[in-house]
Amino acid sequence: MWKTYAKIAWRNLKKGKRVALINIFGLTLGITAAFLLFTVVSYELSYDDFQSNSDKIYRVVTQDEYADGLSYNPGVSPPMPDALKEDLSGIEAIVPVVSSSVFVSIENAVTNTGENKFIVEDVFFTTPDYASLFDVEVLAGNMDVLDNPGQVVLTESEAKKLFGTWENAFGKSILLSKRVEAIVGAIVVDIPDNSNFKFNMLASYQTLKSNAEVFNYNFEEWGSFGSNFQVYLLLAEESDATQLDQQLLTFAEKNYKDRGTSKKSFFLQAMSDIHFDNRFEPISGEMIRKATIYTLALIGVFILIMASINFVNLSTAQAIGKSKEIGIRKVMGGSRLQVIGQSFGETFIVVLVSAIISSLVATIMLPYLSKVAEVPETVQLITPSFLLFSTAIILGVTLLSGFYPALILSGFQPIQALKNKIQVAQIGGVSLRRSLVVMQFVIAQVLMIATVIAVKQMTEIQSADLGFSKEAVYYFRIPTDEVKDGRMDVLKQRLESNSQIKSVSVSSDVPSSGNNWASNFWFDGKREDVQFITFLKYGDADYFENYGLEFVAGGGYSESDTLKEAVINETMAKKLNLTKPEDAIGKTITIGGSEPWLTITGVVKDFAQNSLREEIKPFVIATQKSNYEVLGLKLDGNAGQETLSNIEEEFKNFYPDAIYSGTFWDESIANFYRRENQLALIYRIFAVISIVISSIGLYGLISFLVGQKLKEIGIRKVLGASITQITFMLSKEFILLVFVAFAIAVPLGYYMTDQWLQNFSYQTKVPLGLYVIVMLVSLLITAATVGFRAVKAAMGNPVDSLSDE
Known part of the structure; x- marks a missing residue:
C-alpha cells in the first residue's frame, strides 16, 4: 500500500512540476539557511564541552564596587592563588593560569626557514594540576614536569613550528625572554578550536615565580590585578558553588577591607558561562553574547517558518485541481486517513529532496562560513548532532508544511469533488493565506529593519569622530x-x-x-x-x-x-x-x-x-x-x-x-568590531533570503486568488475591462497586506535593534525615513511579484475561463 502511495505521490509531483520546483526551491533556501545557522550556533555552544570536568570547573573573578558603579575583572592579584589554598575548603584543586606571549629563542635553528627566534602566543604559566582540571592528551613526556622551574610543555603544532617535528622538540632546550632557560618536558595534542583554553605552550608556574623580575610580576603585591592572571578551581563532589561564594566574601573581607578606593569582592564563574559572559573576557579565544546566539537561532526558525508558509499557500492553491482525484479515491473506498497519508507523503518527498539538496549546498558553502561567523574553515557539517537536527528538520517541516493541506484535501466531499464544485470556503478561504503572507512580510521587514540599522550603526562607528587621527598611523612594539x-x-x-x-x-x-x-x-x-x-x-x-x-x-x-x-x-x-x-x-x-x-x-x-x-x-x-x-x-x-x-x-x-611586527592603527581599530560586522553581514544575507521566500509566498497567494477569480476575470474582460484595471483589481489588496505587516514589523524591529544598540555607548540615531525605505522596498517587491502573475491572468482568453466542464 505504502509503495502505491509513494508512486502516486511521485506522479502527482511530476504532474505539477512547476509548483513542485517552486516548493523545492523555497524549502531548499530555508533549510540551507537553517543548516548553516545550526553549524554556527552549535559550534559556539560547543565551547569546551569536551572537557570531562566542565561541570565542576569554576573561575574566580573580581568585582569592584565604586561610588559610580561596578567594574569587573577576570583576574586576581598574584598573592591570591596561594592564599586561597589556605582559606578555601571543599576544593580538589586550585590552579593559577597566567597568560602571556613570550619571546622564544633556540640555539640551533632546525626549521626549514632557518629561523631561531619566535613569538609564542597564548603561553600559560601554570601547575601540574592544570591536567586535573582540563583534558590534555600527552604525546611525549609527563605533565608533572610543570612542578619544577625551567620546564615547558608544547602543543604538537607549536613544537613543529619551533623544531620542524614534534619528535625533535622533546627534551630540547629553549630560552624564554632571552634570559630564562627551559627544557621541553612534554608534547601534547593541539587543543580544539572550540576552546577558551587554547594554549600553544604551558610553562611551569615556578618558572614565573622564580623569574618574577623578568616577566614583570610582583607576588607580594595584593593591589595589582591583571586580566591575564587568573585562578581556576575544581570543586569537590560534595561542594556547592554558593558555599564557595560565601567563603570568597569572607576572603575579600579579610584581605581587602579598607584597601583602595573600591569595595572588592570575588565570586565563582562557571566554566559553561565563560564563553558568553561579556563582563569577563576569556583567557584565550573569543567570547560571544548569548543574545547573539539566540538571534541567529531565531533567524533560522523564522526562515523555516517562511518556507513552510510558502508550501502551505502553494499546496492549497493546487487543492481545487486535485478535487476530482480525491473524489474518486473516496468513492472507491478510500478513508480520510488514507488521503491524509497520501498528502503527507507528497509533502515528505518534497521536504526530503529539499533537505538533500540543502545538505549539498551547505557543504559547498561551508568553507565560506568563516567569513561571516567566528568558526574555523575546518568546521564539519556532517556530525552526529547535525544528523539528529536534519532528521528533526525533515519531520518538523513535513508536519508544519503538510498538516493544513492534508486537513483540507481529506475534508472534500466526494460528490462535490467529482462535480468540481469545491468552493473557496471549503479550502479555508483566502483570509488564512493572507495572514500567513502577512507573517512572512513581518519577518522579512524585521530583518530588513535590523539590516539597515546594523549597517548604519557600523558605518557611523567607522566614520565617527574618535577624538584622534587614525589614518596613516603605523606602529610597532619595542621588545x-x-x-x-x-x-x-x-x-x-x-x-x-x-x-x-x-x-x-x-x-x-x-x-x-x-x-x-x-x-x-x-x-x-x-x-x-x-x-x-x-x-x-x-x-x-x-x-x-x-x-x-x-x-x-x-x-x-x-x-x-x-x-x-x-x-x-x-x-x-x-x-x-x-x-x-x-x-x-x-x-x-x-x-x-x-x-x-x-x-x-x-x-x-x-x-x-x-x-x-x-x-x-x-x-x-x-x-x-x-x-x-x-x-x-x-x-x-x-x-x-x-x-x-x-x-x-x-x-x-x-x-x-x-621580531618585528608592524600594524596600521586603523586596521587594529576595525578589529574591535569584527563580531558586529559579521552580524550585520548575516542580517544582510538573511534579509535577502527572506525577501526571496516572501516573493515565492506572494506568488503562491496570487496564484490561488487568480484560480478562484478566473470566471470573474473573464466576465470583466467580456464587459470591457482593460488589462490595467484587472491587474489593479488583483493587486490592490496586497498593498494593504504590506501596510499591515509593516505596522507589526516596526515595533518588533525597533525593539530588537534597540537591544542590540545597547551594547554600544555610541548609538546611531534611527530616522523615520529608514522605516519608510523598508516599507517602499516591500511595496516594490510586492508590485513586481504580484504584478507579473496578475498581468498574466489579465491577458488570458476569457473564453477559457468562462467555459464549464
Whole structure:
C-alpha cells in the first residue's frame, strides 16, 4: 500500500512540476539557511564541552564596587592563588593560569626557514594540576614536569613550528625572554578550536615565580590585578558553588577591607558561562553574547517558518485541481486517513529532496562560513548532532508544511469533488493565506529593519569622530625584554629624519586599543584616594601631535624621562567636579597615591580609548620612559611599501635579536568590531533570503486568488475591462497586506535593534525615513511579484475561463 502511495505521490509531483520546483526551491533556501545557522550556533555552544570536568570547573573573578558603579575583572592579584589554598575548603584543586606571549629563542635553528627566534602566543604559566582540571592528551613526556622551574610543555603544532617535528622538540632546550632557560618536558595534542583554553605552550608556574623580575610580576603585591592572571578551581563532589561564594566574601573581607578606593569582592564563574559572559573576557579565544546566539537561532526558525508558509499557500492553491482525484479515491473506498497519508507523503518527498539538496549546498558553502561567523574553515557539517537536527528538520517541516493541506484535501466531499464544485470556503478561504503572507512580510521587514540599522550603526562607528587621527598611523612594539639603553631614542631620531614620516612618538600604548591600565590617585594636594580610579597611558611629548589628540584647555607637557607633568581628558575633569576644563590647569595629581605630584598642563578632548561599545573613561597621560614599548609613526600621504621596508630595516639595525611586527592603527581599530560586522553581514544575507521566500509566498497567494477569480476575470474582460484595471483589481489588496505587516514589523524591529544598540555607548540615531525605505522596498517587491502573475491572468482568453466542464 505504502509503495502505491509513494508512486502516486511521485506522479502527482511530476504532474505539477512547476509548483513542485517552486516548493523545492523555497524549502531548499530555508533549510540551507537553517543548516548553516545550526553549524554556527552549535559550534559556539560547543565551547569546551569536551572537557570531562566542565561541570565542576569554576573561575574566580573580581568585582569592584565604586561610588559610580561596578567594574569587573577576570583576574586576581598574584598573592591570591596561594592564599586561597589556605582559606578555601571543599576544593580538589586550585590552579593559577597566567597568560602571556613570550619571546622564544633556540640555539640551533632546525626549521626549514632557518629561523631561531619566535613569538609564542597564548603561553600559560601554570601547575601540574592544570591536567586535573582540563583534558590534555600527552604525546611525549609527563605533565608533572610543570612542578619544577625551567620546564615547558608544547602543543604538537607549536613544537613543529619551533623544531620542524614534534619528535625533535622533546627534551630540547629553549630560552624564554632571552634570559630564562627551559627544557621541553612534554608534547601534547593541539587543543580544539572550540576552546577558551587554547594554549600553544604551558610553562611551569615556578618558572614565573622564580623569574618574577623578568616577566614583570610582583607576588607580594595584593593591589595589582591583571586580566591575564587568573585562578581556576575544581570543586569537590560534595561542594556547592554558593558555599564557595560565601567563603570568597569572607576572603575579600579579610584581605581587602579598607584597601583602595573600591569595595572588592570575588565570586565563582562557571566554566559553561565563560564563553558568553561579556563582563569577563576569556583567557584565550573569543567570547560571544548569548543574545547573539539566540538571534541567529531565531533567524533560522523564522526562515523555516517562511518556507513552510510558502508550501502551505502553494499546496492549497493546487487543492481545487486535485478535487476530482480525491473524489474518486473516496468513492472507491478510500478513508480520510488514507488521503491524509497520501498528502503527507507528497509533502515528505518534497521536504526530503529539499533537505538533500540543502545538505549539498551547505557543504559547498561551508568553507565560506568563516567569513561571516567566528568558526574555523575546518568546521564539519556532517556530525552526529547535525544528523539528529536534519532528521528533526525533515519531520518538523513535513508536519508544519503538510498538516493544513492534508486537513483540507481529506475534508472534500466526494460528490462535490467529482462535480468540481469545491468552493473557496471549503479550502479555508483566502483570509488564512493572507495572514500567513502577512507573517512572512513581518519577518522579512524585521530583518530588513535590523539590516539597515546594523549597517548604519557600523558605518557611523567607522566614520565617527574618535577624538584622534587614525589614518596613516603605523606602529610597532619595542621588545620589552631588551635593556633600556638609549637605542629607542636613537631609533626615533633616525625615523624622524625620513621625509616620508611626519612625526614619531614612543609610548606605553596607542590612544585606542584593547588594553586598560588603571590606578587609584590623589588630586589637588589632598593625600587621600579620589573615589574613582583613573586609567593611564604614558607617552612622550610628541604623543598628542602624533596621534592628533586635540586640546580643549592648556597644552602638552615638556619632555621628561620620569613622572613630572600630566594631561587629563574631559571626562576626568568632569568627574573631578571642575566647572570648566581650564580649571584643571596647574592643579596636581599623583598616580597610585604616592609621590611625585604631577602638574596638569592640559585637558584633551575625549577620545575613544577602547571600542565604542564602552563608555569614555577618565584618563591621565604622563611621561615615564620605563613604560614605553610602542613606537608610532604618522606617515606622509605618499608613503608606500618602500617606506614600510625602511622602517623595518631601521628596527632590525637597532634590535637584531627581536621580531618585528608592524600594524596600521586603523586596521587594529576595525578589529574591535569584527563580531558586529559579521552580524550585520548575516542580517544582510538573511534579509535577502527572506525577501526571496516572501516573493515565492506572494506568488503562491496570487496564484490561488487568480484560480478562484478566473470566471470573474473573464466576465470583466467580456464587459470591457482593460488589462490595467484587472491587474489593479488583483493587486490592490496586497498593498494593504504590506501596510499591515509593516505596522507589526516596526515595533518588533525597533525593539530588537534597540537591544542590540545597547551594547554600544555610541548609538546611531534611527530616522523615520529608514522605516519608510523598508516599507517602499516591500511595496516594490510586492508590485513586481504580484504584478507579473496578475498581468498574466489579465491577458488570458476569457473564453477559457468562462467555459464549464
